[in-house]
Amino acid sequence: MAVSIIIKTLNEEKRIAATIESVLAALGDLQGEVIIADSGSSDRTIEIASGYPVVIAQIVAPARPSCGIGPQLGFQHSRYEYICLIDGDMLVDAGFLDAAIRFLVENPAVAGVTGHVEEMQVSNLEYARRVQRNGPENRTGRIDRMNGGGLYRRSAIEQAGYLSDRNLHGYEEFDLGIRLRNSGWEMHRLDRRFVQHFGHSLNSYRLLIRRWKNKYLHGIGELLRASLGKPYFRQVLQELPELKLWGAVYLWWALSIALILFVPNKSLAVALVLALLVGIVALMSMRKGGLRMGLYTVVAWFFHAAALPAGFLRKRRKPELPIESRIIGSAP
Template identity: 55%
Template sequence: MKLSVILKTLNEENRIGAAIESVIAALEAVPDIESEIIVADSGSKDRTIEIASRYPVIIAQIQAPAKASCGVGPQLGFQYSKGEFVALMDGDMLLDPTFLPEAFDYLDKHPRVAGVSGDINEVNLDNLEFTRRVQRIASQVKHGVRDRLNGGGVYRRAAIEEAGYFSDRNLHAFEEFDLAQRLRLRGWTLYRLDRRYVDHFGHNINSYVLLTRRWSSKYLLGTGELLRAGWQQGRLKQVVQENPEIKLWLGVYAWWAILLFCLIGSLFHPIGLIAFVALLVLPVVAMSIKKKSLELGLYAIVAWCFHAAALPFGILSRRKDPGSWIESTLLKP
């Protein structure tokens, strides 16, 4: 039996060395399993490749016309992998040293489980985006059968091949949900163990700067891109039903329309301006109360607006065959 560990990277010079070392240490807990570590790089401009080259790993990097996206990395690593099982993690994660034996034990006992994961421990909570993520995860049932494995996990190759491909190269977000839905529609299940999978360090930059970067990197187009993929593949209904974010963005459009109506009305009567200000402030107040933080409440509303504005651009984005070979080169076979 062989395991391929895929580390997807893009400018991870600060963390890639520790990430690789954590994988090497974790593989020592499963000495009877043959393994390979694949660094799947989406075009790093820093010292990521230089640092990764010091370790016993395979390094693959995209080449034009391939472009960086969240969906490119996993598929890039998968197309060079040989393992019967594939573990996916980011280049800024540390793999728990005792996770793999328990994961393989569960997969061995449950042959229709396509993938298993565990808790994603968010280390960096200085950023509002990751604070919101932790709160959102804490409000859900974290363990047991899941509809997706956000943050990575260990997958069966046979299940991935049955689903067509590992990740959709066209998606700038929701690539793990997309994979999970394709697996579930074919009768596979996913499971999150009640134990840690990885420590995740995330972005250590201002939250609003991160939002603008996610716009320029097209990350915010992910919802629209997912809708288009679902429509083309005949699963649009399931995509909409299983993503409450889509209904939320539609609610943002309705809010904008009402605000515009009030603003126009203010030209004819002062009550229109009062209504505009009240409706502008009300969602921020409501979210601040819910989050118990004005800072988090305001950021949530701003983030919603960014996502809603990006939705149509994602729907209109051009797509390539998600199962096609990703243009790339092996920098270190």
């Protein structure tokens, strides 16, 4: 059995050495290759990675960084029958690859298998919010997507068309998951850890602003645009509960604007708008266990809802086309 391990990177100088070392240790006696799929790092990521027996592929213009471009870049330079996908700030558990390959061999209808992603930066409200969520995609057993990566079967990826859509700045795992399921494949989460994820140490609100600037928040709108006209479009609408939430946010904004425009007493109108805001923040604070998380949750709603139409309207490139890239270094 042979494995191509793809490590997505963009300015990961702090963690890339530990990530590569964990991957090489996880490979053990397995035949394999490690591919650094870099989206244009400007720090020492490439310099550090060059000291290890890895292939380094980096995008070149006109390719632009996105969450979807790294996995596909690595896939187009990979060779082996199994594809393991991780981020450049993760540590792979020893023994996971052996267990995952064994599961795929024993379950030929399964396209991909993963494990639990342990979030290590829970002081950041965004990652703490991830830990609090118990969506079906995070449970053990059959799942609808593999958030955080995992081990895929190459034949399944080829049947689904491509590993990831270069146009997506987010939701690339969901997009792959629904394409695989639409092709008749299943995915599975083992009840064991796959990786430790160290994530960003930025202040939560700065991370939110950063994700607005790098278009990460455009992902759901881009996903809807990518799914238009596809046989699974209705399924996408049904399986993303956040769409109902963003719809509720739009109604909230419309009501607030209507109050300000049509209530003659403007002081009363503003007071009603503020009372509605305070009430919703208070409700979420009770549900989330404190004002800090409640306020952040509502602010994050606003950012996500505002980003959806921007993502939907973004111009797309064909995801099947080769990604413009260069090989900087190759394993000896």
